[in-house]
Amino acid sequence: MKILYVTGMGIPLRDILSGKRTEEVTHLPGFFQPWYRLAHRGHQVDFVVTSNFNELHKLNVDWFKRRRISTVNPV
Numbered sequence: 001m002k003i004l005y006v007t008g009m010g011i012p013l014r015d016i017l018s019g020k021r022t023e024e025v026t027h028l029p030g031f032f033q034p035w036y037r038l039a040h041r042g043h044q045v046d047f048v049v050t051s052n053f054n055e056l057h058k059l060n061v062d063w064f065k066r067r068r069i070s071t072v073n074p075v
Contacts, residue, residue, distance in 0.1 A: 002044045005035065009051035017069075019058035039063045048072065 007013075012032035015025045025032050039045045040063050047069040057066055 001038075002046070003038055004046050004048065006048045007050075009049050009053050013047065013049065013069075014053060016059065016061060016064055017053065017057045018055060019060050021060050022063075036063070044068075046070075 010031050011027040012025045012035075015027070022036065025036075035045055045064075045068060049069060050072050052073060053071065059066060
């Protein structure tokens with residue numbers, strides 16, 4: 001199944017992009033757990049995110065790939 005999230009930069013997404021592992025993400029479980037479980041089961045979960053997040057991406061999880069996210073900087 002293909003899922004598309006269109007959202008602002010949530011804390012769990014920022015945590016994953018900044019190098020935290022799955023067990024280190026503790027905020028907003030109602031956002032993170034469905035996304036994690038879908039991705040972990042092999043579904044394609046893509047994101048379109050509005051954000052000023054300009055840090056380097058340091059992914060330390062194998063279930064999420066950088067190509068799954070597109071960012072849009074707010075005006």
